[in-house]
Amino acid sequence: MKKKKINLKDLKPNSEAQHSHDDGHNHGNGSAFKTYIPAIISFVMLMVGIAVDYFDAIPQFQGWIRVVWYTLAYIPVGFPVIKEGWKSLIKGDVFTEFFLMSIATIGAFIIGEYPEGVAVMLFYAVGELFQNAAVNRAKGNIKALLDVRPKEANVFRDGDYKSVSPDDVNIGEKIQIRVGEKIPLDGILLSDKASLNTAALTGESKPDSIQKEAKVYAGSINLESVIEVEVTNKFEDSSIARILDLVQNATERKSKTELFIRQFARIYTPIVVFLAIGVTFIPYFFVDDYVFRDWLYRALIFLVISCPCALVISIPLGYFGGLGAASKNGILFKGASFLDAMTKINILVMDKTGTVTKGVFKIKEIKTVGWDESDFMKYLMAMEEQSTHPIAKAIMEYQKETNNFEANKVSEVAGKGLKGIVNGKTVLVGNKALMIANSINVPTETESIVESIVLVAIDNQFAGYVVIADELKEDAKETISSLHRVGIKKIMMLSGDKDSITQQVAKDLKIENAKGGLLPEDKLNEVEALKKNPQNKVAFIGDGINDAPVLAASDVGIAMGGLGSDVAIETADVIIQTDQPSKVVRAIKIGSSTRKIVWQNIILAFGIKVIVLILGAGGLATMWEAVFADVGVALLAILNAVRLQKMKWS
Incomplete structure (x- = not known):
């Protein structure tokens, strides 16, 4: 199955691309049904053909009529795949899943296995539809972020408020936000007070009450009364714009597991093609009753099974699901690699002020x-x-x-x-x-x-x-005990505050290792000393401003309350959008669940494929088992990956 690139530009609410490139999943205009029409036509024709074959209901359904019927059933689902295979072939990319499926199904037609040829391509097409649905579901969390992008701003100009695009508002201008409206740009609150829903930015549904001159962020929803805000950032520099850019880049930064599987698939696929050729011809020299048609059929089964789509699709989808689940919980990972890295952390070093204290x-x-x-x-x-x-x-x-x-x-x-x-x-x-x-x-x-x-x-x-x-902070004590439960063996506190105060806070939180009176370079030296032991995987959590050097030096840098911090966005690997240290525990749990599901998919795909490959080469598996080993396993892996988006982390 082809890996669908998730492009945020296609999701912008006010973008024309939303209407012209929705992969047929815009339910509002009925295009979703159109997407399924080719598969429905092929399925109906295949069922009719099999029924006629089985019951011998129409004696004339033989010879060229039968060939034409199954060919017509094949075209709606087969032509798009053959077309993609040809395009890849022209570009020099021979061993793709499109090429494999085309050769296997055309080969089935050549040896007279018309129903099986249609069935393989039909199930492959159905798998593509399931994949599209899974990817679109995975897009949901990021699309929810994009939906908070305000479409207009009421700016005060020439003695009155005028509605303009947020992109056209300048720094220093005054904007008005009515009840229920989204704040279009970052700024300073001019009104006496405000109650804001920041769920889209922080993952927290609890309203945030702020006072005059406090910072407000684009994407927050005004809940109580009309407020006025002085703009401090252009839209492209606003918190929501940075978050969207960060999430988009995260989907492009692959984990080592994902990169390995994709490289492996490019080596594994041609090897299987040549093995299939061997399955066809080598038995001629060793088998007394060699029948070319039988061994070609086994080779075609071998090709169908070899398609690596279950791996190539479900693994990135698993990581994307993890990134989406994290962003929904107010946690931003800068890439799938950091989802993996969070699961390997055994030492957590933390700042005091602003991290565990307010x-x-x-x-x-x-x-x-x-x-x-x-x-x-x-x-x-x-x-x-x-x-x-x-x-x-x-x-x-x-x-x-x-x-x-x-x-x-x-x-x-x-x-x-x-x-x-x-x-x-x-x-x-x-x-x-x-x-x-x-x-x-x-x-x-x-x-x-x-x-x-x-x-x-x-x-x-x-x-x-x-x-x-x-x-x-309210959740500081629970965070420390929870960190031990999720496998963090050592927790250390480093602070620039007086050592006596640092030790007292550490005692209250039951942190055994703490040092106070440190400069930023002292914290850096402490972390580098821990990293000298290759067994140590160190995460540092700080406020992302004066702790930038340590955030960059640690295996995983975690910035607290990074919503308004440019340094946090630039330096940290993981950004906790709220000031809740307990979100670090949630980040570790999401990383662990993602990694678990990815490896479940790898074992599932390899295990079943190896078994059916051996059975196919030995003539004990038909094309129907091959279909299950290919498309069926891919569907199971996709459904397993989608589970990430439904999980809840306490």
Whole structure:
């Protein structure tokens, strides 16, 4: 069977190609039925011919009338195959499945086996139809992605909103998205808030609530109210355009198994052709009652069985099914080879911030000494309002009531903190070194706190402290235990954060190996040291920005939340479109299921073909067994590959 090239251009919703190159599977205009007409005609004529032969109902159905009848039955399904075989022959590609099927069926006619000749070609044609249906089903997940490509954008020009193509909108222009509409371009939210469905991009059906100035991505659906967005990327640079390009390229990057099978088929097929010639003529020298017609029939069976379509079709279809299943779950593989690579990983190295933690500072604890918490926080917030440090931003989130305290004469003490006046009182905000420099006693309990801590003194008296910590992601703990269950023997955490904080997070997650205070080059050295052992297959999972060198050096680089990261798209091999580390486990399961199905197909195809080849050469198999060994096995392999698209991964 011919391998159908999956071309994304043919799937664009607004493309003329969608209407003219749909392989006869556009059910809306009835062309699907037309695709089956040749096979139906051949089938009906074949059944009528066999019935007449069997019951001898029409005595005149002999001689040239019988030949003409079966020839007419053969033409609808046989002519397209012979035509393709001839085209390949002209190009110098002799040993194709079209050539094999043509020679085998024409040979059957030559020796008078007309029904079998028609039957072989008919079943081959039916196999092609099943293949088309399977490929079209495999296209479904990618077509769903393409369906989210917005067709128009409402852009603000000349004092009014005008509907234009997304390709014509410039960076910096303002667009409006109504309820239920798709966001046409990447941008920044200008409205106060928005609720978006990002399922097409992330695989998550849960609505995403965002606030003003947050990033929004093309392909998301606006759920609640009319919103306005400032465009930050041209359409060709948008998240959805990059994802579509990535998925298309992924289908063209073959796995080693797929490449080997295709190369093997090109060697295996001519060998079988010459063996078939040998089956025809060599017995003449060794068999006393040699009958040319009988041995030619065996050789024709040999040719039909030898057709490698079950392998050549079902294997790439299996990998394509895996890629489609992954993209449906918000996981993008850059090629089929990485589906295989994920199954061989035995060591997973991970970043901390943004991977297993949210990367957002939150107040974990407030402890005051002689002060009401509300007043204490007003003094602290008045000071931190002057700072842009991430810790200051976390403190400013404590907005239980309006703060009417103002700080004056605020100065920064290098490496220590801030000093200023609030409500006429001298306030110090910073670390222990700042307190010691101003002769302020700090409670010893603060020394055991590993997270970031902000100490506060008011009028030269210690007033309390605030503990700031990064939050673990909801699925972080379950991810670590699940990784062990799917065969990851060693998990290691490498972080640029303080070693004490890194060790605490590792302890919470039950990760035995962790190192903190590392620069990007230190992480790279750690991964390269692991790779020196050829038994180690290392995957690294990070945020795809400052971890780019490690992502590139690992056997499999996995980028978290890569939807908006150009570096992640360029560097990583696998991109998790959400910020959920548990998706890595799902990626491993999809890779394992894909590989399992591919090898099931290889064993099924080879096993049955070898058995029937031996039976055919020994005269124990007819053309009907040959049909099953060829088309039947191909259909079973295709149906097995299609299972990938129905599987669910928890």
